[in-house]
Amino acid sequence: MAAGGTGGKTYSFKVVLLGEGCVGKTSLVLRYCENKFNDKHITTLQASFLTKKLNITGKRVNLAIWDTAGQERFHALGPIYYRDSNGAVLVYDVTDEDSFQKVKNWVKELRKMLGNDICLCIVGNKIDLDKDRHVSVEEAESYAESVGAKHYHTSAKLNKGIEELFLDLCKRMMETAQAEERLKGNGASQSASSRRGVQIVDDEPQATPAGGCCSSG
C-alpha cells in the first residue's frame, strides 16, 4: 500500500468456510491460496486461516478465509465464527447426500442470523468423483437459486472451478460493500452496531453421533 498506489481504497473481506467434516474445505482453501493438494511436503504451518490479495478492476482486495471446525459437537459455535463475515462458502461433497443436507441447514441459520448482508456460495466439491455423484446438479442449482446463493462445482484435486468461485465471490462482496457505502454516504468500514452482540444458538438436536471420519487424519 505504498503512497504511489492507485489511490483507491482497499477492501478487506472475511469469508468463512462452512460444511461437514471431510467435504474438502481445507483442501479447497489450500488449493486456492497455496496451490497445493494433499501435499506431503508441509511448508505451511497451518491451513486454518489463509489470506489472498487480489486486484479486481483496479481495486485492491484482501481476502481472509476462515476455516471452521466441522465436527458436529462444534456446530453451536457457528455464530461466533461467522459474525462480521462478508461471505460464506458452504461446501458439500457431491458424492455425499448428507453433506448437502448440512449445507441447507447452514443456509437457513445464516439467513436467519445475518439476513442478506452476507454473500452465500454453495459449493459442490469433488466433481472428479462424478461417477459416484449422489447430489444432482439440477437439485443443487435450483436450491441455491431459491435461497439467493450462487452455486459452484469444484474439484480441489484437479484444481477446477476454485479461482472462479473466489473471484465471483469477491466481486459480489465488493458490490455489497459499495451499495452499503452509497447508503451511508461514507463507508470506510462496518457500522458500530454490527460489531457486537453475538449469541450462541442451540441448534435442533442432531441424530448423528459426535466424531467425524477425519479425526484420525
Add this chain to the structure above:
Amino acid sequence: MTTQRRGIHLDQSELLCKKGCGFYGNTGWQGLCSKCWREENQKEKQKQIQEDWALAERLQREEEEAYSRHQKAQTQPTITPFSKFEERKTKEKSSKVNTVTKFFTPSTKTPPKKDTPFDAHSSPSPSSSTSRHSSVGSDYATREFIDFLKPLKSGREIFKQCRAFTESMVYKRDMGADELSECVQDFYQNLSDRLHTQFKGSSDHVESVMDEVEKYMMTRLYKDVFCPETTDDERKDLAIQKRIRALHWVTIEMLCVPVDEEIAEVSDSVVKAITDVIEMDSKCVPKEKLACITRCSKHIFNAIKISKKEAASADDFLPTLIYIVLKANPPRLQSNIQYITRFSNPSRLMTGEDGYYFTNMCCAVAFIEKLDGQSLNLSSEEFDLYMSGQASPHWPQSSGASSCSPGSATLSQVHKRLDVLTGLGERQERVMEKARQLESDLIDWTDEVEQKVQSVLESIPAETQNPTATTASGTTSAASSAIDSDNVENEHLPPPLLPQVFAG
C-alpha cells in the same frame, strides 16, 4: 516451573484466598479472592488515581515549562486530587492548544538543547518514581506515541484528540461497559475515517496509526476499563475458572486432540502455548493481549504439525486450543476476552489473523462453558460421575473413554506417578503394621523377661545365686543388681534383638 504448569491438579490449599477467608483465590489477584482483592485494591486504586493525576499534572507542567521557560508558571501538586483535577482542567482549556503545539514544534524552533520535554520523559524522573508499572508504562506510552506521531503532518492534531478523549473518559468511569466500549469504538471509527481521507485510502498506513492510538489510549485507560465494577466480568471469571477446575479429568483423547506429547518438541510446544495464554493477563493493550493468543496458537500449530505431519486445519486447531485452555486455566479469562472485544481496533478483530485466533479462543471458552458428555463422546452417566469426582477416567476401573489419538505423555506420567503413590502408600501401611508388631513384641518380651527373672529369683536360694551376698537382708537388692552386673542367667534370656528390614 514447567512441571507445575503442566499439572492439572493443584493442592486445594494453594487455591484458597491468601487471607484465609475460605474462598478461592486467584493468581490474577495476587492469590486473594475477589472480595479481599477488592478491599486490598481499593487502597491501591485510590493511590493509583492520585498518581495518575500527579502524572497528568507533571506532564502538563513539563509542557508548560518547555513552552515558556522564563514564565515559571509552575503549579504545585496538591493533596486533594479531585479539586486539583478540576483546576487543571479549566487551566487546560486555555493552555491546551499551546502545549500541544509545543510537543509538535519542529526542532528548529526549540532550543537545540538536550532538555526538551521529550528527553525529560525518556527516563522517569525520581519525583515520579512511583515504581508502579502502569503509571511508568503510560508515561512511557505517551512518549512513544509522541515520537511516533512527530513525523506525521497531522500528528499534533491526532495527539490532541486522543489525549482529550482519554481524559474525557475519566468522567465516564461510572458508565456501563458497553457504553464505554461504544465511546471508544466511535472514537476509533471517526479517527480512522478521517485518516482514510487524509492518507487517501492507504489502509496500512491508517492501521499503523490506529495501532499506536490504541496503545496510547488503552495503556492509560486500562485500570479503569478492565473488568469494571459495573459488569459481571469478574463473576464470569470465577465461574469459568471453577468450571475449568472441575473439568480437570478431561483427557486429550476425549477432545480428539491430534498432538502426541510423547514427542519432546510437541510437549515443549504445548508448554509454550500454555505459557503464552497465561501471559495474556499481564498485558495492558488489546493488541498485545491478542499477540499472546496468536503466539499460543502458533505453538499449537507447531505441535499439530509435528504430530500429524500435516498443516493444521480448524478441525485440529480448535480441540487443541480447548485442551490448552483447560490445562492453563488462564487468569481472568472472561475479563480479558471482554476487554479485547470492547476496546480492540475492530478491523483487527474482524478480518485480521489475530482476530481469527481470538475468535477460536471465544469458541473454546463457549465450548468449555457448555460442554456435556456428548461433546466428549461420553455417556451422561460417565460425565456426571467424573464431574462429581466419584470416578476418574484416569483410574483403571473406569476405562470407558474412547481413544482417537495417541495418549499424552503427561497423562501417562501422571498415571505412573499415581501408581507409584499407591505402591508407596501400601508399603508405608505394611511398615506401620510391622512397627506396631515390633512394639507389642517388645512389650511382650520385657514382660517375659521380668517374669523369668522373677521365677528364677524365686526358685534359686539366695546364697547360691549370689556368692558375694553375706546377709539375708541384702538378698533381694543384691540379687537384682547381680543380674545387671553379672548376667548370670544369660543363657536363659531370648536372643538379643537384631535390626530387621521391613520395607518390602
